[in-house]
Amino acid sequence: MNYIKIFITLFAVLCSGIFSGTVSAQFKQTILFVPHDNRPISFGQTVDNIKALGYNVITPPQELIGNRDDLGHPEALQKWVAENAGRADIAVLSADSLVYGSLVASRKHDIPADVLQQRAVAAFADLHKKYPYLPVYVFGSIMRTPQTNAASSEEPDYYRVYGTMIARYTALLDKQEKDGLTGKEKRELANLKKSIPESSLNDWMARRAGNFEVNKYLISLAKDKSIAYLVLGCDDNAPYSQTDKERRELDQFAGDLNGTTYQSVAGLDELGMVLLTRTVNEMEGDIPFVNVHYAEGKGADTIPAYSNEKIKDSVKTHIKMAGGLQVNTDKRANFVLLLNTDKDGVTYAANDLTNTTAPRANTASFVDMVGKYLKEGKNVGIADIDFGNGSDNALMNLLWQKDYLAKLKAYAGWNTPTNSSGYAISMGMLSSYTDQNGTIKMLMPRYLDEWLYQANIRQQVANKLDSFKGEGDYNDTKTRTAQAQDYATTLMRQDVMKYGLDKFPDEMALDKLEVRFPWHRLFEADVVIPAADATTVTTTASGK
Template identity: 25%
Template sequence: MKKVLVGLPVDGRPVVRQQVQALVAAGGWELRMPEVAQLGRPAWPAQRDLLAAWLEREADGAAGVIVSIDMLVYGGRVPARFIGDELNALLPRLSLMRRLKRRAPRRPIYAFAAALRIANSGLADGEKSYWPEYGQRLWAWSFHGDRCRQTGDPSAATLAGRAEDGLPAAIRADYLATRARNFAVNVALLDLVEQGVIDRLVLPQDNTSDYGLDAAERRELRQMIQARGLSELVLIYPGADEAMHTLAAHLVGRLRGSPPLRITVSCSDAANLGTLRARYEDRPLLESLASQVEAVGACLVGPDEAADLLLALHSSGPAQGDWALRLPLPAPQAFSAGWAAALARSDLPVAVADLAYANGADPVLIEALAAQRLLPRLVGYAGWNTASNSLGGLLAQLVLARSAWARPANRLNTALRLADDFLYQARLRQTLRDQLDEARLPADALAAAARSLFVPAADAWLSAMGLPGRISRCHLPWDRSFEIDLELQP
């Protein structure tokens, strides 16, 4: 079998494109994707016709195909929130999936399409033009209206009514029409699964909560999935940016014919983990873990059962902090040095999911692992974005590099995550934002400042920690400080 996959990512950010390619390559496979320049930007959609032609052409030599429906249909996940195309112009773009299946009926086609998020903010970034003025009212109307319908709570009805009073009818109608259009596309995807065109579909929930228009759509989709008998083929759970990672891992495992990777878990704060809900997610963290394990095709085993590796799950207290929003841990727990020492003594390979904070690592954990000289021995690490992003990305790395965890490619991938998630996201991004007003700074000046601050510090830290690689590329792919594009060379 030719060990080549073809993928259409959700956008051109490094974490969803070349970093996934690096994980797949560490497992001995190739994941071909379009060039970054072809994948659009937050403010404008990609050229969808060109991407569809690229996918149809490249798929001919591939063992499997993974498609971001948001990219194929809307030109990216961000454009899906504001693009003005009508449904009758969008649905025909799904016909490509049928053509791909007809040309190679036995070739697996995997797909993913995120639920349309509803942001609780007035930020204009990647939203409708009216979001700065009406976004928070739309969120309140959505959340409290659904909460009232689900619980009957009269206070929710009051809050929803107040929000609706401040929303022009035209704004509400436009927003509901956009949601209805995107929901109809997701229902059409269920049809393609039922007809055997799509072999596995993930509908990840981007920045979701218990209530809201997005939650109502999620409940309706679940009912459809169950009624059609598609529960083993269609997955719905919190996440989004990690979907290409997990589908690639599941697909490679399927093509290899590998048995499920057996994972046992050790928790740094077991007392709080059972009730911890990660930020931006609608369920307990342990449920999110189970969903991501299922997504990659692995399985969880108990401490007394035979396992392939140990997943160290780090949290601290009953709620997460958030580095990007500068929210500290609400109730941090004393860290047990004994837990880190036990990880260092484990006979199993150790990987770390660092989930105390959203959008970055916990420096307390990193220092403890460094003290045990465990960082260069880790077979995987993640602490980026949401908890599900970290879990899915890490589990994908472990499945893809299975039996090759000690090889240079996987060690380099782990070092990159440590440099990004700890040194940049949890430490130097804050310094950069304190030193500069990025809203007023030209993009090239911001990128130069990030390189000057990060590269010498990262090279020195990687060397001091005994980690492989030095920074060979460092820039800001979307001209903002939130994410950084890094490449490490041995």
Template identity: 25%
Template sequence: MSVPTRRIAGLPVDARPVVREQVQLLVSKAGWDLDMPAPASLGHLRRPAERDALAAWLENAAAGADALVLSLDMLVYGGLVPSRFIDDSLANLSDRLDLLTRLRAAHPHKNIYAFAATMRMSNNNVNEEEKLYWSDYGMAIWKWSYLSDRHAQLGERADGDGAERAAAAIPLAVRQDYLATRERNLALTVQALDLVAAGVIDRLVLPQDDTADFGFNIAERRMLEQRIAAAGLADKVLVYPGADEVMHTLCAHLVASADSTRAPLAFYLHCSDPANVGALRALYEDRPVLDAVRCQVVAAGARVCERIDDADIVLAVHTRGAGQGDWAMQRPLPDPVDIDPAWIEAMTAWHSAGRPIALVDLAYANGADPAMLGELAQRLPLAALSAYAGWNTASNSIGSLVAQCVLERGNATDKEMLTLRLLEDYLWQAVLRQAVRLGATESDFDPARLRQRVDQVFRAHANAWAAANGLGYEVTDITLPWDRTFEIGLRLKRTA
């Protein structure tokens, strides 16, 4: 007799393939279904989703699901990006959050997992995903935020003076509007904490989206952590860097915790630059990168072990120096160190001995380290990796990779997800996207022509590279989910 497939009803942060269909693919490999709304119903970049329709979909889907994993940013604001500027009142948004209480009453024994990002502090003047005034005052708002909080924590007069100068460069109306939006969003997060205390939400992640070590958002984090501790909720509420990867993480935790016969997956950390990695703080994050690794492992229901003999899988952590580069912002590595051949030799030996190897590539934000992958491929075929990630922020990469390992128990026999990540994170983000950006200005192309241009640059090269590396898949279709080159959607088919 066949065992019925278990089902999760989910709301992702938006419709991008990396946070929706790729998570569905991973969950399916664990023998579960992840049911999510169609992409067209999840909004588009700045355009919020139709939230009333999503609420109706969720109430219907919950009836046939074993558990729920929900982005509260999608449920309440219509998406992660709209959460930063949508002008709904706190009362209206609270009404949308009340759906969780009704779902709990209707399904008292089903797990409800949820996540809600702390509103990010973007350190540039790009308003594509922010309030429109960010193009004029974004950097000033970031400085005001960072220096105000650092002054409050450390008491340095120079920080206080700098905060005053930054604030003076921002019109009063803009400052008031920005703080009011933060205050409203924080109030919704506190309400979500209250739902955990009331037993409505079983597990809540509050990821810190695009942050630094000080700022208005870090002050909010400290307040939330104090409330969590005071309420005794530390075993149910987690706060750490990330955002886009949390659907992966919570699905992995849910699936892993449903199987009481298996011990938590054990990761052995193998760092490429041990001399620097302990002090390395990744771009857009508020803590050392190894702390972020441990947060993500715990969040997915796994553990870090100290001895290779106790490990289920090797987690190879690649960094190069005391700082990160950034492909999206076209920043080179600030102080690159050579890649240690012994790091690669150890992975080769472990692979020969039958140990799975998962590689998280953190030398750069927003893309891979081509130099490292080139050296690795000479000793260990890239197709031999169990998992790989090098996209967006460090915690986006870490969390999605750890979740994949947990869902596949570290033994990925099918290379579809590995191929997707290598083609997107390495070949697209770090190599061919850079060629497209050098050759043309994106704003000069309408969406159809931009997609055609990307297809011309990418598809043949990608398929030749995938074949040369024995990955067993080829690209059949390319999309630009948000009509820009920062994200890419790939359809693959098996070739071997």
């Protein structure tokens, strides 16, 4: 008998009783969830995954949640949470939504520091006073540092002009603190300081300082147990960056809390899914065991794009955050996670012309590893992080040819590599609470999103856009939106038939899907699938 597994599971059941008020729950419980924006990948799809397992997930009205244009309504959200938290067994809350309004708002707001502090008190300290026995899980962001002007779609306007210089300037300051600078780097630092307008740099750093103080306050609330579990995610950053500097300082401030009720991690958009998975594992009374393997080459030591740490460290942290335990043997694993990494540890862009179906150095061996574990009857999931913002076409083509797609327990390849690995870990854990048809319901949005749209259709629509009547471009489709939607719909329906995705269980309506661009840009594409009961299921492809 596996006595270690039995002991840990029993411990999890007892912990679950602490959170739910009973050791053996007789019914599925209620989770109150506030996302950091209204993108379905971090809101609707995530909530649907949890609801499909039989949990009651209550969420705020759509009009209160921030998006690309409406930066959110933090005071109204706080009021809604306070009025509805009494219905919940546990709450999973976005600090960005409740303090700033949304994730985007946290990057470009002009809110005075004292107002931010007041909001944080109202959102979390006052909530704990009103509901002292409600476990509150909080996820927030350490403000990102886009590395280039082009990557600054959600920053103040000056970042589109000086962003590359600001990122480099703060990277050198970080390197100076950690490792010291060469003479050449010292001169570069001085020149950058002269070249960046003082007003722009001051604005950026002042906003960061206000956000930093909010995060310190959240850590203080975790220390006094007003917050039961706190995660701070590092969106777009690098090993040398202002984001990495602030993460180190916050981790130091957390002290002994690190790794217990506080955790920082590379990645952000996946955190709602990760913490909801943690709540499900606790309510189910289980600690999933996860065994991890990487593609040949750099593998576990890859530092992927948009990250400041090796992927093996992010994976280990995500597993722990989701309520699981990483193990070193397949025999004890409930779930085997395989990470598709580039042989040389490089992250490419999924819409790049190099992303073809031609196998690369380690594609065949990786697919062989997938087949090996499937044949052994293992629960297998894939984090496809060779490319950013979409699937590896060579990998997906081989998985399709070998008929592996419908047999997986998890797959993700969206946005940043850490978004993908964290989401895949969560999917793999959740799959143990449903059958394969239920798992396919989680898989299908990922195949439509990462593979068909992000890695292929997105660029095809972009190439065709200028031939449409009216005005519009990649970042704002304007009067060309309807034509772009129609073209993307045609392409996706063709690909669904080509790869036989409509033959998957309960997926016959895929031939009637429609692609929409609700944010009027090609970064996101809602895929609306008619359901048999006349309702609709919406999946969203989210790019960077």
